[in-house]
Amino acid sequence: MTIRTARTAVVTGASAGVGRAIAVAFARLGWQVALLARGEEGLEGARREIEAAGGRALPIVADVGDADAVFAAAERIERELGPIDVWVNNAMVTVYGCSVDITPEEFAQVTRVTYLGQVHGTLAALRHMRPRNRGAIISIGSALAYRSIPFQAPYCAAKAATRGFIDSLRSELMNENSAITLSMVHLPAVNTPQFDWARNKFDRKLAPVRPIVQPEPIAAAVVRAAFERPREYWVGTSAVKAIAAQMLMPSVADRLLARAGIENETTDEPADPRVPDNLYQAGRGDPGAHGGFDSESRNYAITFNPAWLRAGAAIGLAAGAALIWRLARADRGRRPMISRT
Numbered sequence: 056m057t058i059r060t061a062r063t064a065v066v067t068g069a070s071a072g073v074g075r076a077i078a079v080a081f082a083r084l085g086w087q088v089a090l091l092a093r094g095e096e097g098l099e100g101a102r103r104e105i106e107a108a109g110g111r112a113l114p115i116v117a118d119v120g121d122a123d124a125v126f127a128a129a130e131r132i133e134r135e136l137g138p139i140d141v142w143v144n145n146a147m148v149t150v151y152g153c154s155v156d157i158t159p160e161e162f163a164q165v166t167r168v169t170y171l172g173q174v175h176g177t178l179a180a181l182r183h184m185r186p187r188n189r190g191a192i193i194s195i196g197s198a199l200a201y202r203s204i205p206f207q208a209p210y211c212a213a214k215a216a217t218r219g220f221i222d223s224l225r226s227e228l229m230n231e232n233s234a235i236t237l238s239m240v241h242l243p244a245v246n247t248p249q250f251d252w253a254r255n256k257f258d259r260k261l262a263p264v265r266p267i268v269q270p271e272p273i274a275a276a277v278v279r280a281a282f283e284r285p286r287e288y289w290v291g292t293s294a295v296k297a298i299a300a301q302m303l304m305p306s307v308a309d310r311l312l313a314r315a316g317i318e319n320e321t322t323d324e325p326a327d328p329r330v331p332d333n334l335y336q337a338g339r340g341d342p343g344a345h346g347g348f349d350s351e352s353r354n355y356a357i358t359f360n361p362a363w364l365r366a367g368a369a370i371g372l373a374a375g376a377a378l379i380w381r382l383a384r385a386d387r388g389r390r391p392m393i394s395r396t
């Protein structure tokens with residue numbers, strides 16, 4: 056009889072950025088972590104970091120846009136590490152530019168990786184989790200899944216599509232009384248290498264829309280989601296504000312974003328057209344989790360569960376309705392003043 060002690064997490068896009076920080080955070084808790092990405096150097100760097108943290112890593116070169124590669128990776132993980140407890144879909148690519156300047160092929164590639172990569176990872180996880188009716192799947196989302204911004208249409212659309220997919224699937228799992236959970240963790244701007252290697256049609260360097268958060272507090276929120284299994288978390292005040300603004304006054308948000316233009320998403324420095332981007336192949340080297348905005352990035356972020364907001368709104372509505380009902384009754388019970396004259 057084998058006694059299984061370590062739990063197993065899978066993180067896609069674990070060679071850099073947010074995924075790298077999530078993988079290390081699980082390893083620090085003593086979990087085994089399978090790391091999926093295209094770049095061998097980044098995966099090797101992640102493996103070293105995880106082993107230095109006392110964890111066990113299984114790096115696998117796989118393109119999440121290739122469903123068979125993701126299914127094969129899941130088989131290998133189950134064989135070598137044991138049952139997958141948590142699967143985190145995190146990998147992404149994006150293209151910055153005006154929609155009319157982005158080619159159909161570029162739209163397709165962002166969709167293939169950023170949206171279909173989430174679908175493939177989820178289906179691969181379910182192949183193994185459904186027979187044992189156990190497991191948590193976490194989808195890394197963005198405030199931009201709710202509120203699209205200009206000059207990143209393929210990415211915003213892929214994030215919104217992921218939300219549509221997960222919501223549909225959640226009801227299907229509930230329909231079969233499944234114990235498997237689906238959580239989405241929607242992020243604010245994070246200081247990751249994304250802004251150095253994303254395909255960029257502008258002549259200025261890219262930047263996250265401020266305020267910027269470091270990858271580690273984001274990773275902490277994702278690990279928390281693995282334990283608390285919320286429907287959604289919104290991380291960072293800027294994500295909460297963007298989502299709330301979209302829900303309450305989308306036309307005002309449209310105009311504000313139109314007025315901000317590209318200033319929000321670029322720096323004053325000229326872009327270097329010789330630097331290769333990561334749209335079709337892995338970025339070069341091992342950049343780690345952080346991007347180039349350490350000096351202006353926060354080391355903390357609130358983790359907001361929108362279920363609290365809905366519960367608060369429901370209590371507020373119920374209290375308001377009860378008050379109106381009592382006032383109406385009191386009014387009906389009052390006897391009319393009849394003049395004696």
Ligand SMILES: NC(=O)c1ccc[n+]([C@@H]2O[C@H](COP(=O)([O-])OP(=O)(O)OC[C@H]3O[C@@H](n4cnc5c(N)ncnc54)[C@H](OP(=O)(O)O)[C@@H]3O)[C@@H](O)[C@H]2O)c1
Binds near residue numbers: 067337
């Ligand atoms: N940074 C932000 O401001 C921000 C804001 C909101 C949400 N997010 C979300 O956070 C997550 C991570 O973003 P990030 O900023 O950390 O991005 P990043 O720094 O660009 O890292 C992207 C990761 O995805 C991997 N990847 C790219 N294409 C892949 C493919 N075809 N197959 C497998 N792996 C692939 C990359 O590794 P290889 O190149 O080696 O394959 C890398 O590990 C994404 O879901 C993103 O939407 C980020």
